Amino acid sequence: MSSEVLDKLWLVIQDRKKNPSEKSYTCKLLKDSKKLESKIREECEELLKSKKIKGKDSTRWEAADLLYHVMVYLASKDVDFKDVLAELEGRMK
Numbered sequence: 001m002s003s004e005v006l007d008k009l010w011l012v013i014q015d016r017k018k019n020p021s022e023k024s025y026t027c028k029l030l031k032d033s034k035k036l037e038s039k040i041r042e043e044c045e046e047l048l049k050s051k052k053i054k055g056k057d058s059t060r061w062e063a064a065d066l067l068y069h070v071m072v073y074l075a076s077k078d079v080d081f082k083d084v085l086a087e088l089e090g091r092m093k
Contacts, residue, residue: 003085009071010081017075029072036076040069 016026047062
């Protein structure tokens with residue numbers, strides 16, 4: 001597993017932003033900033049509680065949910081995910 005998965009997800013999110021569809025959950029989040037912010041808070045709380053409640057599998061699941069919602073948030077703010085990765089890379093020096 002590599003950052004290819006994140007790159008693919010980012011491309012899907014960008015495509016949904018450029019080509020909105022009424023059926024797309026991503027598009028609904030991009031249209032409704034309050035809902036998106038609420039989902040980030042919700043997923044963060046679920047991640048923090050996951051291991052205590054349901055174990056390691058739940059933690060993995062909730063982390064993926066949170067990461068997805070954060071990436072949608074970045075797209076909604078026109079912040080390129082690659083810039084976030086570059087920021088993290090710079091912090092490792």
